[in-house]
Amino acid sequence: MTHPLALPMAVPEKGLPARVRIHEVGARDGLQNEKGTVPTQVKAEFIRRLADAGLTTIEATSFVHPKWVPQLADAEELFPQIAGLPVDLPVLVPNERGLDRALALKATRVAVFASASESFAKANLNRTMDAALAMFAPVVTRAKEAGVHVRGYLSMCFGDPWEGPVPVPQVVDVCRTLLDMGCDELSLGDTIGVATPGHVRALLTELTGHGVPLELLGVHFHDTYGQALANTYAALQHGVTTVDASAGGLGGCPYAKSATGNLATEDLVWMLRGLGIDTGVDLERLVATSVWMAGQLGRPSPSRTVRALSHKEQ
Structure with missing residues (x-):
């Protein structure tokens, strides 16, 4: 697969991070949206190939009830096949039962999935925002007691398909709650892809102004309106060094029909190389x-x- 322009010319810019950690979500966030079930062996090979390509954080699966995400019903079968890889393999745990399943397989990194809007909390978790956060509290506490790293996903940080724009202070409040709960890092999700660079800068400025360290923040942009790379660049300018992306641009959101694919990891790497x-x-x-x-x-x-x-x- 040779190409005369296999890599862009690197032209560094002052003020940007020297290194970015890509949090690869294709194997979980990408494949959970497939209409058909991807065989476990294919998922395992996908993750092995991603690791071989140099990705060091690969979100592997979700320990959610198979009724809700049947595409990831093979979590117990998949995880042992990849557990020996020399990379971080976070898994999503929606509740204490999910955490039990993850801990039984000796997972060392888990993630909880909160919402910055009431409507999405009800659609995704069938709970109010406060009730969902209350459900996560013992999950985070028990995970930390077990020595497990906890990521807090926060969806609908920039807009909600039912409510419209989400107020920045509302997002900040939920972020602070998740950090106070014990989360080690947060991922700011633009679930329906409506963010623009100014909005990204405004949220990051407000978060740092409320004592949230940049090193604890990652960004998770969808490309619904073609803004994912522009928004990522704005986050880099602000000092963010963790970016979520999905190999091949796989994925969307099963509970937000207007959401298209995640930011493609290859597109992100091309920009960062440049x-x-x-x-x-x-x-x-x-x-x-x-x-x-x-x-x-x-x-x-x-x-x-x-x-x-x-x-x-292809």
Whole structure:
């Protein structure tokens, strides 16, 4: 898969981070939205290939009830197949039962999934925001007591399909609650892709103004309106060094029908390489992985970088 422009020219900019950690979500956030069930062996091979491409944090699966996310019903079967990889393998745990299942398999990193809006909390968790946070409190406490790293996802940070724009102070309040609960890091989710760079800067400024350290924040942008890279760049300018992305641009959100795919990891790596920012990712291997996965799914990758760097039609 050689290409005359296999890598962009690196032109570093002052004020940007020297290195960014990519939190790869394709194997969980991407595959959970597939209409059909992806075989466990294919998922395991996908994760192994992602690790081989240099990704060091690969979200593996979710210990949610199979009724709600049948695509990830094989979590107990999948996790032992990949547990020996030399990378971080976070898993989503929606409640204490999910945590029990994760701890039984010796998972060392878990994530809880909160909402910045009432409507999405009710649609996704069938609870109010406060009730959902109350449900997460013992999960986080028990995980920390077990020595497990806890990530707090916060969805609808910028807009909600039912309520419209979400007030910045409301997002800050939920972030503070999750951190006070004991979360080690937060991921700010633009679940329906409506954020713009100014909005991103406004939220980050408000968060740091309320004592939330930048090193505890990651960003998770969807590309519904083509803003994911622009929003990522705004976050980098602000000092954020953790960016969520999905190999090949897989995924969306099953509870927000207007949400399209996640930011493609390849598109992110291309931009970061051009800015002289280190990720440790081998772009050629990553593109090959997404081309392979697209073949498994029977459709082309939506990632522009994957399409540009792969010669043949997928």
